[in-house]
Amino acid sequence: MSIHTNIQSTRPRQTTGNQVRPLLMLKSQPKRNAEADAHVDFLRISKRTCCTQQDHASTTGCPEPPYTLPDAVLGKPERKSIYAIMRQHCRSRLYVPPICWTLEHLELLGCEFSSKEVPQNERRRKSPNSDVSQVSDDGTVAVEKMDTTLGYAVRAARLLSRPCAMEGRVSAVISILAACGIEAREMHNSLPFHFDRRIVSIQTDGIFTSESATVSLAYINLDVLHSLRSQHIRQKFLPRTRVRGRLNSPVASLIRKNICRLKPENEIVDPYIVAALIALAQHQYRRREQLRSNTATGVPSTEQENCFPRPFKVHLLAVPGIAARELYLYAARIPPAFLDKFDQPSKFSPSGPISVAYYSLPLRNARKLPKRLLDALCAPVE
Incomplete structure (x- = not known):
């Protein structure tokens, strides 16, 4: 009894007439280094950017400012x-629009509120029987003893203490500020907030200018501010076509949670x-x-350095509620070094709180509101 052993040959099999040779041989590609690919792509982007800047400079004749890459690259x-500061507090939601700012933002920026008493003007101390005291309780004004603008301001102050439409409240504020020499701006009521070459609109109910225009x-x-904040949060969770639509329970719960989180304890x-003052x-x-820049050629550099570095004095008037019991005037002096933090957020700009x-x-x-408001506007700000 013989045992036959079958030995398979390692040579490739010869194809016969019935067998078909495959037309395409698929081979697995070797693994590539991700870091090397990223480096190559970065070099390509850099070369493309440099070429674009050189082409722009050659066609326009003006040097193109260097392209600033994100901080993660540079x-x-x-x-x-x-x-x-954002990287240090990465667990907090700091990179948000101003409508979503919290007290943590103010603390990290070095901003704080302080309640002040309205200082009384020295002229009013010497002459307590001023023109404002000539207004009777029913609002009648003696034309020969009181200016018409001041009379409108007194009636507007009474209007603010009663429930009225939003347009009436804006007109009342315009009349009160007109008695203080501050005029309303005829343009839109939004302010641009600049941050690292980005612009966010700060919505207000009125923008006013002083004598220097x-x-x-x-x-x-x-109240309008609370509505804007709620509307912004709703738009984050729902598309614009469904903002006024019916909400399901989980989404409505998230919206209420975010509104309560962003609503300050003290309005x-x-x-x-x-943010509006900034x-x-x-x-x-x-x-x-x-x-x-317009007067750089005619004014010596020494005079420019002495005149321009002073801080900016800004004010804001807030009215709480539909029928307000009081107004709130905010004042601040913001130096240019503090504003440079927002123009170049990757660089440190030393400035005080x-x-x-x-x-x-x-x-x-x-009757005393216009004069008290004028005293508060003229009060020195630290």
């Missing part, structure tokens, strides 16, 4: 800069007020830089 931001005061109704110290200061800063002073102006005595 390196870490400077210590104590806004981007460095510079935007220096904004008016905000706190008088709403962080959105600080936007006012940014507007003055850019206007001043424009005037500085910002103190936002606010004054309570009761409406129960409408």
Whole structure:
């Protein structure tokens, strides 16, 4: 009995006439290094960017400013800069629009509210029987003893203490501020908030200018502010076509949770007020830089350095509720170094803390309101 052993040959089999040779041989590609690919792509992007800048400079004749890549590519931001603070507090939601700011934003930026008493003017101390005291309780005004603008302001103050439409409240605020020499701006009521070459609109109910035609005061109704915040949160969870539609229970619960989280415990110290003051200061800063560039040839550099570095004085008037019992005037002095933090958030700009002073102006005595508001506007700000 013989045992036959079958030995398979390692040679490739010869194809016969009935067998078909495959037309395409698929081979697995070797694994590529992800870091090497990223480096190659980055070099391609850099070369493409440099070529684009050179082409632009050759066609226009003006040098193109260098393209700023994100900090993740160039390196870490400077210590104590806004981007460095965001990375240090990465678990907090800091990179949000101003409508979603919280007290944590103010603390990290070095901003705080402080309640102040309205200082009494020295002229009013010497002459207590001023023109405002000539107004009777029913609102009648003696034309020979009182200016017409001041009489409108007194009646407007009485109107604010009663329930009225939103347009009537805006007209009343315009009349009160007109008695203080502050005029309403005829343009839109939004302020641009600049942050790292990005612009976010700060919605207000009125923007006013002083005698120098510079935007220096904004008016905000706190009830409208709460509505804007709620609308912004609803748009985050729902598309615009379904904002007014019916909500299911989980989504409605998330919306209520976010509204309660962002709603300040005290509406008088709403962080959105600080953002509006910063936007006012940014507007003055850019206007001043424009005037500085226009007059750079005719004014010596020493005089420019002495005139321009002063801080910007900005105000905001807030009206709480439908039938308000008092007005709140906010005042702050914001230096240019603080505004540079928002223009270049990856760089550190040394500046001191910002103190936002606010004054309570009761409406129960409408005859004294215009003068008290004027004293608060003229009060020195730290």
